Amino acid sequence: MKYLILSLLFSISVGAAPQAHDTQKTQTIMTNMDIITALKLNPTVIDKEIGVGIVNVSNEQIEEIHELSHAAKRCAGYQTLEDGIAINQHDSILSDLKNIVNRHKKAENLSILGKPLTYNSRIDEAVSMIDAENIRSWVEWLSSYNDRYHAGKTPNAHVEEMETRLKAMIAASSIEARVERITHKRTQQNSLKVIIPGTERPEEIVVLGGHFDSINRFYILPSPGADDNASGTSSLVEALRVLLTQGQQPKRTIEFMWYAAEEVGLWGSSDIANSYKQTNKDVIAVLQLDMTLYPGDGERKFGNTSDFTSPWLRQIISDLNSLYVNGVELESACGYGCSDHASWYRQGYPAAFPMESTFNGSNKKIHTTDDIISSSSSFDHAAMFGELAVAFAIELGDNDLRQPY
Numbered sequence: 541m542k543y544l545i546l547s548l549l550f551s552i553s554v555g556a557a558p559q560a561h562d563t564q565k566t567q568t569i570m571t572n573m574d575i576i577t578a579l580k581l582n583p584t585v586i587d588k589e590i591g592v593g594i595v596n597v598s599n600e601q602i603e604e605i606h607e608l609s610h611a612a613k614r615c616a617g618y619q620t621l622e623d624g625i626a627i628n629q630h631d632s633i634l635s636d637l638k639n640i641v642n643r644h645k646k647a648e649n650l651s652i653l654g655k656p657l658t659y660n661s662r663i664d665e666a667v668s669m670i671d672a673e674n675i676r677s678w679v680e681w682l683s684s685y686n687d688r689y690h691a692g693k694t695p696n697a698h699v700e701e702m703e704t705r706l707k708a709m710i711a712a713s714s715i716e717a718r719v720e721r722i723t724h725k726r727t728q729q730n731s732l733k734v735i736i737p738g739t740e741r742p743e744e745i746v747v748l749g750g751h752f753d754s755i756n757r758f759y760i761l762p763s764p765g766a767d768d769n770a771s772g773t774s775s776l777v778e779a780l781r782v783l784l785t786q787g788q789q790p791k792r793t794i795e796f797m798w799y800a801a802e803e804v805g806l807w808g809s810s811d812i813a814n815s816y817k818q819t820n821k822d823v824i825a826v827l828q829l830d831m832t833l834y835p836g837d838g839e840r841k842f843g844n845t846s847d848f849t850s851p852w853l854r855q856i857i858s859d860l861n862s863l864y865v866n867g868v869e870l871e872s873a874c875g876y877g878c879s880d881h882a883s884w885y886r887q888g889y890p891a892a893f894p895m896e897s898t899f900n901g902s903n904k905k906i907h908t909t910d911d912i913i914s915s916s917s918s919f920d921h922a923a924m925f926g927e928l929a930v931a932f933a934i935e936l937g938d939n940d941l942r943q944p945y
């Protein structure tokens with residue numbers, strides 16, 4: 541309620557509230573049972589085993605969820621479901637999710653994670669080409685916008701400029717690649733995708749992504765979003781630059797994605813993951829980068845997120861780290877579907893989410909005007925994620941590994 545009152549006060553003093561803040565609007569979300577119980581929400585279905593329910597909520601209730609989650613030292617803790625899902629489908633959404641969760645749990649217990657990776661000198665070379673200074677200049681540029689809010693005045697200003705920049709990078713490379721803009725029904729903001737077609741098995745897709753929107757808890761205030769998530773966006777661009785420079789077309793198709801409107805419930809990524817599933821696309825692996833700039837648990841220490849991720853792919857992250865990156869891996873969990881990997885996970889695709897620290901050690905300034913480049917930012921730290929990403933793209937883009945369960 542405190543946030544609600546404050547943001548109302550701000551909107552009265554500064555002008556009209558932005559459209560996404562319309563308190564009459566409702567959305568259907570999936571959230572944790574502790575939130576449902578604490579706020580006495582009225583779910584259509586619940587599943588006690590995985591501790592999740594589906595509930596239709598007003599924007600005012602979304603505010604209450606935010607407030608409760610912040611008090612519990614975590615972020616929002618919910619995920620918006622796709623538009624147009626009928627109530628009678630809610631049951632099957634939860635049972636699908638339960639099946640996915642159980643499949644991963646079983647694999648974890650039996651350790652059927654496949655063979656360990658072997659050393660590849662080309663990956664070593666690529667990793668050494670990742671340059672922290674390039675990441676710095678991208679983060680400087682992205683965080684220079686007043687906001688990248690999906691319902692702000694110019695939701696696509698950064699999208700357009702980024703498209704231009706990506707096209708120039710591709711034009712300068714000998715690799716075949718193209719940029720596509722993805723529109724969404726629920727938001728004006730677009731997502732971006734770079735496709736590098738595979739030579740041998742183009743129908744097998746390796747996805748590397750992160751969101752490039754930003755948000756301020758008080759909506760109308762600026763949201764530079766340097767850490768959340770200009771940083772992950774830029775670590776990905778640097779990995780892409782190295783691939784384009786090395787100039788070797790992958791065997792599988794590699795797709796880099798920058799998602800719209802993550803900050804209001806993973807909208808861009810859930811649209812995309814949903815449509816990939818609907819059209820039976822063979823997504824082998826998904827890497828999510830969200831927050832890479834703040835070394836909350838120490839330089840070159842990262843959290844290998846254990847929830848809403850595939851144990852097989854987490855192991856690959858671990859192996860790539862040991863072989864090429866030499867960061868220190870920590871176990872971490874968000875406790876809810878905290879970023880776009882959850883959209884892919886929900887569709888049954890293997891996802892991994894290495895992030896800047898453990899969840900508890902992560903940057904507390906996100907979603908505020910203070911999420912800027914500061915003395916606590918480290919571009920060497922952000923470079924480690926570019927290294928993991930380029931290793932991920934080459935390893936999975938060229939071999940025939942697949943989640944073995």
Ligand code: BES
Nearest residue numbers: 615616617618619803804805830878902
């Ligand atoms: N980058 C955050 C998620 C995050 C926060 C990861 C802290 C690790 C540590 C992301 O942009 C975000 O804010 N997600 C929302 C959830 C979404 C479903 C609205 C959040 O956590 O509030």
Ligand code: ZN
Nearest residue numbers: 768803906907
């Ligand atoms: Zn965020």
